[in-house]
Amino acid sequence: MSMPSQTRTDAGLSTALRVSVARLARRLRAQRADSSLSATQIGVLGAIEKHGPMSPGELADHEKVKPPSMTRVIAGLEERDLIQRAAHPTDRRQVVLALTDTGKQTLRETRRMREAWLVQRLKELTPEEKATLRAAAPILEKISQA
Amino acid sequence: MSMPSQTRTDAGLSTALRVSVARLARRLRAQRADSSLSATQIGVLGAIEKHGPMSPGELADHEKVKPPSMTRVIAGLEERDLIQRAAHPTDRRQVVLALTDTGKQTLRETRRMREAWLVQRLKELTPEEKATLRAAAPILEKISQA
DNA sequence: TATTGTTATACTCTATAACTATA
DNA sequence: TATAGTTATAGAGTATAACAATA
Numbered sequence: 037m038s039m040p041s042q043t044r045t046d047a048g049l050s051t052a053l054r055v056s057v058a059r060l061a062r063r064l065r066a067q068r069a070d071s072s073l074s075a076t077q078i079g080v081l082g083a084i085e086k087h088g089p090m091s092p093g094e095l096a097d098h099e100k101v102k103p104p105s106m107t108r109v110i111a112g113l114e115e116r117d118l119i120q121r122a123a124h125p126t127d128r129r130q131v132v133l134a135l136t137d138t139g140k141q142t143l144r145e146t147r148r149m150r151e152a153w154l155v156q157r158l159k160e161l162t163p164e165e166k167a168t169l170r171a172a173a174p175i176l177e178k179i180s181q182a
Numbered sequence: 183m184s185m186p187s188q189t190r191t192d193a194g195l196s197t198a199l200r201v202s203v204a205r206l207a208r209r210l211r212a213q214r215a216d217s218s219l220s221a222t223q224i225g226v227l228g229a230i231e232k233h234g235p236m237s238p239g240e241l242a243d244h245e246k247v248k249p250p251s252m253t254r255v256i257a258g259l260e261e262r263d264l265i266q267r268a269a270h271p272t273d274r275r276q277v278v279l280a281l282t283d284t285g286k287q288t289l290r291e292t293r294r295m296r297e298a299w300l301v302q303r304l305k306e307l308t309p310e311e312k313a314t315l316r317a318a319a320p321i322l323e324k325i326s327q328a
Numbered sequence: 329t330a331t332t333g334t335t336a337t338a339c340t341c342t343a344t345a346a347c348t349a350t351a
Numbered sequence: 352t353a354t355a356g357t358t359a360t361a362g363a364g365t366a367t368a369a370c371a372a373t374a
Binding site: 076082099151155169170173182 | 192193195196197198199200201202203204205206207208209210211212221222224225228245246247293294297300301303304305306307311312314315316317318319320321322323324325326328
């Protein structure tokens, strides 16, 4: 009972979800300003950590950006010595990107420090609300990958 | 039992949520390209519909953008005759923005047409997954407003 | 003086198109 | 010819700083 009327239908859920996701993304982007890595840059570091060294093309697919965008994301990470290039063993067109030690360390620190705002917001939620978000996150991922 | 390890803690949930929200927002933005209104513009139309005529400042607060950004958002909506300016009854500095008939109609159509992609993704979900997102959307809103 | 809104300017992130090197 | 990646350029959305009008 008493569910907001707009979320009863697929179309209504779509609206509610789109608006709320866009607003939170904007809020997170603004909050992030004091740090130095973009969401995509963090995503790239995380993807390499999780799946091992990858090529720019694979990273672009994984993060759902186009190759030229990934080139810039990578350039920023290289500048900070967070990732390192190596030649592909058999295909000289390709490049393999791996985390540096600094990258691994920074990824860990960044995860902790940069998320202070969101962590604080999460602390203000009830256990049930957090459980809902825990369940929702992978669904949002699945939607994004479709 | 078998919950992704990263989401067990607040910090882990924070990471998972931030990444998934950022990725879906990017996906929605890309998907939106064939339409003509930005997420914030839709948000403004929706806010006026829901709460009645509002000033630019109130809309900026509501949508969590800065006043100069809202000025631009509003300019785009005025250009299309979706909203209309009126003088504030008592404070001549202020402006009151209301939906035009075209605006009301466009809001309705846009909600249906523009969300084809997301609606399709939602259709691919199980009822349980949709219920989770239905529950999650207002929590995301609450976080954004904090 | 303080507040509302706008103008001027710049930044971040992403995209498309064209190019280079390799397969 | 096709593919991987880069360079060049542009566009969307937002921000900060400075300004005008009104309170």
